[in-house]
Amino acid sequence: MANVQEIVLTFSCQDQRGLVARVASLFAERGYNITESSQFEDTDCRRFFMRTVFDCPDGVNMDDINALFAPVAEQYQMDWQISDTACKPKVLIAVSQWGHCLNSLLNSWKNGSLPIDIVGVVSNHEVMRPLTEWYDLPFYHLPITAETKPAQEAAIWQLMQERQADCLVLARYMQILSDDLCRKLEGRAINIHHSFLPGFKGAKPYHQAYERGVKLIGATAHFVTADLDEGPIIEQAVERVSHVNSPEGMAEIGRDIEAVVLNRALRWHAEHRVLLNGSKTVVFSR
Template identity: 80%
Template sequence: MSAVKEIVLTFSCQDSKGLVAAVATLFATLGFNIRESSQFEDVERNRFFMRTVFECPDGYNLGQIRSLFKPLGEQYKMDWNIFDSQSKPRVLIAVSQWGHCLNALLNSWKNGSLPIDIVGVASNHNVMRDLTEWYELPFHYLPITADTKPQQEAQVWQLLQDVQADFLVLARYMQILSDDLCHKLNGRAINIHHSFLPGFKGAKPYHQAYDRGVKLIGATAHFVTADLDEGPIIEQAVERVSHVNSPEEMAEIGRDIEAVVLNRAVRWHAEHRVLLNGNKTVVFSR
């Protein structure tokens, strides 16, 4: 394992006095330097969350650093991890027939502004093949019917293993994942929902919004769970509309929001800024 120059430490645990000092003292003693640090206390749950970026002295690899931190993690019963900040997570994207979110992700990845390594695109339609291959990425056509859903999901799961993906992004993949696949992907799948959750779930949310005469529409990026569109929310955004906007115009506005929101969520997850807090998240965004 090669030496690392910079690490990201994330953890959550029961709050206690001296916790931050203990972490800072350990790394200071080893010669590490803090470059960025964020923390949050959930007072209701008495739970503490922290994300810190450390500059590393020469000679340490990731395994050594994790071993040195492990006793402290055990002492405070932390849910913790340490990452190489220069290592980009491997991402598989799933899409159906709408390509606005996919195109935004691919463009940000290609120009180097999105810190991920996209390893392929999977789809139940062939519509996005040309776009994917224009970016010189593998396209995996995995058609699905009601009768073949278990077999198709097995293919998706196998593909994730084959490409060694760290997480899956559903970029307007218009299929409901089974409970089994959701459990396998717990904390490793991000979905973009074309609505400002928890309102207007299910089909045709913009038509629902139009029927209710809403003044704001939005999009929600969240972790995938077995409860449809109920996963922990990572990011949301809204745009003002009025009675003059048709459902089609609302949908067009919504597509722009979706692309922005999904990009943010993927970036923050890739940078280890998103920590789970029960059915919510703590997001240390910039």
């Protein structure tokens, strides 16, 4: 196993006195150096969350590091993960007929500002094939009907396995995933919803917002769960509108917000800055 130069440790557990000192001293005594660290305590449930980046001493690999930390993690009953920052998560993107979010992700990936490895784009339409192939990425056309939905989702899951994808990103993929696929992808699927959740869920949210005369519209990136548009929220943003904006005008403004929000959420997820906290998230953003 190759030597590791930098790692990121994330964990959560019940808060206890001396926890940070215990973790820091464990690594410091063995020559690791902290370059970034964030902590948070959810006082409602007294659960503690931590994300720390370490420079590693020479000659250590991931087996060594995991073996070092495992006894401490067991002692404090942690949910934990240690990742090599040199290893970018592999991402499969799903899209339908709107390409603004896909284009933003592909451009950010290509210029190196999004630390992921895109392994392909899957769609129930052919519309985004030219854009995908312009970036020299594989495009998988998987059309879907009510009758073929189980087989189509099985094909998506098979692609996840074959391409060794760590995450599925729904970049305006206008299909509702089945409960079974949602369970398989728990914590590994991110959706962009063209609304400021929890308001205006489901279809045509901008039309719903227009009918209510809202003054702020937005977009929400969240983890996918079996409960439609109810998954833990990662990132949101809003833009001011007024009575002069039509539903179509709101949708145009909203598309720009969606691209920014999804890009930001995926980057934070790739950098291991997003920790699940029940129905919520803790996000250690920059």
